[in-house]
Amino acid sequence: GAGVSQSPSNKVTEKGKDVELRCDPISGHTALYWYRQSLGQGLEFLIYFQGNSAPDKSGLPSDRFSAERTGGSVSTLTIQRTQQEDSAVYLCASSARPSILAGGGTTQYFGPGTRLTVL
Amino acid sequence: KNEVEQSPQNLTAQEGEFITINCSYSVGISALHWLQQHPGGGIVSLFMLSSGKKKHGRLIATINIQEKHSSLHITASHPRDSAVYICAVLNDMRFGAGTRLTVKP
Numbered sequence: 656g657a658g659v660s661q662s663p664s665n666k667v668t669e670k671g672k673d674v675e676l677r678c679d680p681i682s683g684h685t686a687l688y689w690y691r692q693s694l695g696q697g698l699e700f701l702i703y704f705q706g707n708s709a710p711d712k713s714g715l716p717s718d719r720f721s722a723e724r725t726g727g728s729v730s731t732l733t734i735q736r737t738q739q740e741d742s743a744v745y746l747c748a749s750s751a752r753p754s755i756l757a758g759g760g761t762t763q764y765f766g767p768g769t770r771l772t773v774l
Numbered sequence: 775k776n777e778v779e780q781s782p783q784n785l786t787a788q789e790g791e792f793i794t795i796n797c798s799y800s801v802g803i804s805a806l807h808w809l810q811q812h813p814g815g816g817i818v819s820l821f822m823l824s825s826g827k828k829k830h831g832r833l834i835a836t837i838n839i840q841e842k843h844s845s846l847h848i849t850a851s852h853p854r855d856s857a858v859y860i861c862a863v864l865n866d867m868r869f870g871a872g873t874r875l876t877v878k879p
Binding site: 697698700714746748765768 | 807809816817818819822860862864867869870871872
């Protein structure tokens with residue numbers, strides 16, 4: 656079946672603008688994760704959704720970042736008033752069971768990422 | 775100090791060489807993951823392991839829970855193995871900084 660998809664693949668925006676990044680997880684996967692990877696840096700956890708539970712937002716770097724997941728499927732990551740330091744690749748992943756609740760013992764499937772450049 | 779540390783940061787090898795990438799962690803885990811990120815950015819999950827050893831083709835992953843250490847080995851390396859390899863403790867959302875492997879023909 657189809658893997659995790661993300662759109663757009665590339666986004667260039669001006670400082671101060673808002674952006675929305677979309678993630679379509681694998682059908683049936685209950686858990687969805689957003690990560691960020693800045694140039695030359697490792698992966699950084701942002702937010703995690705599990706079913707209808709309240710999301711774990713502990714990784715969001717500021718209140719300019721928010722995310723929602725509608726109907727337990729598609730997720731949108733929104734960055735308001737973008738700054739140059741927001742430039743990064745934003746990666747989405749999904750898993751059949753949550754990595755956290757499963758003690759880390761479930762595989763996450765990653766999307767291709769959205770490369771965000773803030774000028 | 776990063777709770778998940780990888781070494782080396784960069785590794786260049788000749789085609790055919792045996793490769794070892796190491797990962798040490800200080801957090802408690804029940805499973806550790808090895809991820810592969812290709813130059814285009816796509817990430818693939820290679821292994822999830824909680825004990826012993828797993829093998830898939832030319833890739834072998836081992837873990838020693840007592841020593842909090844895991845290794846990823848690549849036998850008969852090939853230029854297409856060139857990628858960044860990331861060690862991850864996904865239940866704690868902790869990632870190593872990655873090891874950039876370049877295999878030259």
